[in-house]
Amino acid sequence: MMASFGYLSLFLLPFCLFLTFSSAADPFAFFDFEVSYITASPLGVPQQVIAINGEFPGPTVNVTTNNNVVINVRNKLDESMLMHWSGVQQRRSSWQDGVPGTNCPIPPKWNWTYQFQVKDQIGSFFYFPSLHFQRASGGFGGIIINNRDVIPIPFSTPDGDITILMGDWYTRNHTALRKSLDDGKDLGMPHGVLINGKGPYRYNDTLVPDGIDHETIEVHPGKTYRIRVHNVGISTSLNFRIQNHNLLLAETEGSYTVQQNYTSLDIHVGQSYSFLVTMDQNASTDYYIVASARFVNESLWKRVTGVAILHYSNSKGKAAGPLPEAPKDEFDKTFSMNQARSIRWNVSASGARPNPQGSFRYGSINVTDVYVLKNKPPVSINGKMRTTLSGISFVNPSTPIRLADQFKLKGVYKLDFPTRPLTGPPKAETSVINGTYRGFMEVILQNNDTKMQSYHMNGYAFFVVGMDYGEWSENSRGTYNKWDGIARSTIQVYPGAWTAILVSLDNVGIWNIRTENLDSWYLGQETYVRVVNPEATNKTELPMPDNALFCGQLGKLQKPQDISSATSITGDRLKMLFTLLMIISTVICALQ
Template sequence: MALFRALVLFFFFFFLTNVSLLLNFTNAEDPFAFYNFEVTYLTASPLGVPQQVIAINGKFPGPTINVTTNNNVVVNVRNKLDENLLLHWSGVQQRRSSWQDGVLGTNCPIPPKWNWTYQFQVKDQIGSFFYFPSLNMQRAAGGFGGFIINNRPIIPIPFDTPHGDIVIMIGDWYTRNHTDLRKDLDAGKDLGMPDGVLINGKGPYRYNDTLVPDGIDFEQFDVHPGKTYRLRVHNVGVSTSLNFRIQSHNLLLAESEGSYTVQQNYTSLDIHVGQSYSFLVTMDQNASSDYYIVASARFVNESRWQRVTGVGILRYTNSKGKAHGPLPPPPDDEFDKTFSMNQARSIRWNVSASGARPNPQGSFRYGSINVTEIYVLRNKPREKINGKNRATLSGISFVNPSTPIRLADKYKLKGVYKLDFPTNPITGPPQAKTSVINGTYRGFMEIILQNNDTKMHSYHLDGYAFFVVGMDYGEWTNNSRGTYNKWDGIARTTAQVYPGAWTAILVSLDNVGVWNLRTENLDNWYLGQETYIRVVNPEANNKTELPMPDNALFCGALGKLQKPQDISAGASIGKNTVKLLFTWLVFVCALIPIF
């Protein structure tokens, strides 16, 4: 009997730390997917220089999260860095729950040596996304990984099932530590030219003995001849747009950030910072040699940036030799960006595809919905505010509050932020403040992103997929609406804005919460080029916004509410889960006398 009781206690604590079986049993319709992330520093040499990178579970990049539409995702994060941490799920729309968004304006950071558990549902969503650490330039050191949301089996995908999935993370890279990059920005310096481009955390294949030193590890993808693969490509870099291409192979574009696209072939595609695409690539070439996979910098002086090129290898299983010869060239348009913009305009939404759809009330008919709010957001070269270089949106440089906005709302704190973000750029001197957009629940917002900088920018909105309806060079005017695509503009989460140009997006404000709108260029994001859209249902209920989680962290003015954490504990577990486990234990112990 004593042995049996001991076994019962053992299995109880086993279930306590591995609750997926229990939770799957309690909610079989929407299963739970569990991940444990230990975030640490790791020494790596992707460009031949030893440096500190951020790894997850000892991997750089981190593991891929692979789930299905409507799954409940639980990610337990152990922060073993020496600074605060938040993980952000870029493009993954936490419906009704900005509490899990992982950005500083909505969540208190996870302190060093602490443990925190994210839990959210990937409701009515499919596609290719990624996660990354959102604080203080940490993404420049790694900590990123892929995030795949698959269709449920009952809903067909609009192409034959590929032979396999391949996740490819591309991005510009510095050999300086992310803390040194921060110091440079704080000192008013530019980051300068990157030291290279990585593919899945590895440096370039030695395609050129002069440009690429010996001994650098490169990424190789092994494929079977005649098979078609789905390549999910993400630009996780700092600030450089990259052109992606595979020698002698066509890229059939099929999906972008949660929306199936009209399928079109490209020999190469520009992928801007923060953007994600799915390509179907058929291995239809002969196997006389391997093939180059290339990610090279765009809109730069090519001769100076030749060494900033990522090169991997596509290897057929029956390949007869190494890749050779010059790299496949990028588009020849260094001084004319019209080609790239026309390419971007050619990406259209597949409105006939089945599947989960973002903002369903806007599907197909977004062009006929009345716009209720209009915001013109202008970015300019950095400006001095109180003696320091800052980046601005519409003349305002965002200051993150010590108490997150959503937490301040919950506890009715005053003075944490102001709902005074201007609908048009301010005309006076630039300001640094916590200014937030007051969004109307179930409103339909038009946002014009005007880039008056000399650099390419891309902008991201958390919590939503928006419709990219127009882009052009020059200043946006009311007459520009005559050029909008009102039928099949792509629905996505990150849109590029060309230098001296504008991009217009439409978004249906159906997701209650406080949602970050920012540049994805890390240097300007760090220097304040962001704001938040606050969307509140005047009739508060759990159907439009989930309650604050049991394990919410407290900081700033509410820091006194935070209880010390037992750093030896495992995953954070909510009260309801504990109650279920306790009930299970009582039930099992009640059976002991029977035995």
């Protein structure tokens, strides 16, 4: 009997460890994702898109602060994949991050279950497939992390919650686009902009062909809605606006903002915002919702505009006439930068915890590490077109970095990413930033390309403290905002300009820092920050999950998946099994 108990204790050890890092009282939220191809015609041309549970875009993951999230992903694609939870801070668990530096890919026809806790987080985020340029074919959806009931939101409870996923779109699928990049070709101009997976409303008979399905969002007069807007596109910054309606900015990527009204806002690739919009107009007609390209030749890109319809429940007619105008700043880009600078942290509002967001006082912390990450136009390295950060084009290793550390493999990567850009010829390497655990890192993102870029860091929210045109210098620190710069996970860097961020390296793991522009990311404009606790303890990072996949040098450790059992333990059965294991493990952990 004692032997049986011992074997059971050993089997449930991973659950005991998980309970150590998360509260058993915190609820679990279960989701099933079946990732597959479907045929859709968002711009009137039939094409292959990636759907989640048959939906394009995928379903919204709606959870609450501190929920333990369990998402079972079944890969029905014909190639490997990973699902990435963009902006969701995988606290102490880069094992669940869903990027190639930390996780082996999920093979075709396999199941893999992600399990993480949205610890001390609120806000608006999205998920997407991170491998093989797949995001260009879909597979994305919204993520909502609600406040706990005991933590008030800094505004009246909205009458509804609306998710908008917008982005540039090609009628070629991701494999064709990927081949173009592999062949050293530019992707060219997108064919359109989608809003929630649908093409533009036919506001103009010449620019928009007949027969395209458009998105309609129904609202009720006098009500106020929280509208969460995500740019899930490939490389195009978009200006978002709703005809005749003010956008009261309330939150961005997990931080409540100082509430300000905008008639329109530039939303760059990978960014998420939530607005409070009151339906205070008359219902004589419907209203346009517009997402139009920015920082491009507007005259050429007029047909690349996303248009949806805001429909009042008592509307008396269809929207008609010209679209509301975008900012007229074609020859003066300081308008957009000043708009970005106006977005401030609400330092008096509580976030996920019952204390003001501004109590962190980031401006009084001493900086321990400084990295200048410089982006330049694509270059040829070893006969291939590549993009770089600081002169290095990142090469993803066949064995993920986090897995190599776990098994103490040598030669998988180099911990030598330079603090300043290389002065010699560019090179392709697996070069990683050596982060200082509990250090405070200053990162200057310098964009010396002619295209807008936006940058994202996994596992963290960083403080945006400054941006300006020209080359960053030590004197630029005199312009930093050290009090209420917004905390977020994705920030734009204007062409010929710089953006400075500060990040507290308190989250142990291997964390990706990259451009969100999908073409530049695919060609190597990224690196990882390795954050290791020098103390021998497992209290700052969850252990390797028992369902970890193996690849590269460790591929021989991977056992074949029993497809029959993997496909049968899904949905309600998975919930029941997981709940039962948690109950048993709670009892056993208490006895040990």
